[in-house]
Amino acid sequence: MRLMIDYRDFVPRQNGFVFKFIKKDNQFIHTYIEGDLLQKLGLTPSMVIGRTVFDFFPQDHARQKERFYVKAWNGETVNYEGSVGDTYYRCSLFPITINSQVVEVNGSAIDITVEKNNEKRIREMEKLSVVGELAAGIAHEIRNPLTSLIGFTKIIKEKITDSSINEYLVIMEDELDRINQIVNEFMFIAKPNETMEIKEANINALVRNVIKFMEPQTNLKSILVNLYFSDKITAFCDPNQIKQVLINIIQNAIEATSESLSIDISLKKLDENQFKIEIRDRGCGISEERLKRLFEPFYTTKEKGTGLGLMVCKRIIEIHNGTIEVKSNPGFGTIFEIVLPIKQKTSKHMIKHQS
16 A cells, blocks of 8 residues: 655755655656755756756766665665765655555655764864874974074074075075974964964055065066955954965965966955955966865975965964855866954953054
């Protein structure tokens, strides 16, 4: 005997959908679908009903789904997870049997994007914990001899009059400074709050200063930096850390941008509680695969990169209770969007005062 189900009673309207399909002419045809998650996936009932998964999903995605449909049509209850863009869902398929023959499959899906993002954050925190311990050990072992090397190089440089040797010493100083910068990145990863100093800062002036600082590099490639302010913004932050973030991102934008093109930087207040800094380049862009790994520790495509720069940027923004997002279109450029609070929560690691 066939079960009679009122599907309206089972639709997870707020965060999912239910659907049905049958097998006709060796194809799985959807006969019913309803639920709010459809819109989030970019679908409508008319796009699904009377059609196969190959009609509204990419081929590889559809083939994977069809394998699950085959199992359900063979009488198995199937549970699987899938995603469309940034939306993740968990789906269950329940075969309906009459006289030992499957005549229809009922399915339900529920949005698990929040849970997936939480899992991702936990994995990232675990990675950062391991990297932090490693970084602290490396930085401690390197810092003392490095300080001596930097000091002795400066002393020798002051005493040497031979210009040919002095040229080598300049190169040594540059390389030692680079090593010192990497050690500082390690130290920040290990203890990001230790040197944090929160104070009131003029964000408009801060952004201008960063652009001025980067001028030698932009001038070298004849890159025009366009600055757009819609509001005068004063916020509580660690100005040096925010400068470090902007310098890193603008440096990446310069490297990705061809000569005589432009980089746009805009600053605007979103509401009374937060503001946004947007950095847009017209460079080579970032592929989807690279975009997914962009903030991973030690992931880099640069010949001399450490894979720590953008990870440090993300950590700085996170400890400021902000967010950083990247959008990119290969061949057309990349946009970094940084949203920060105007006021910060106090903690024992933060020193807050008026500047």
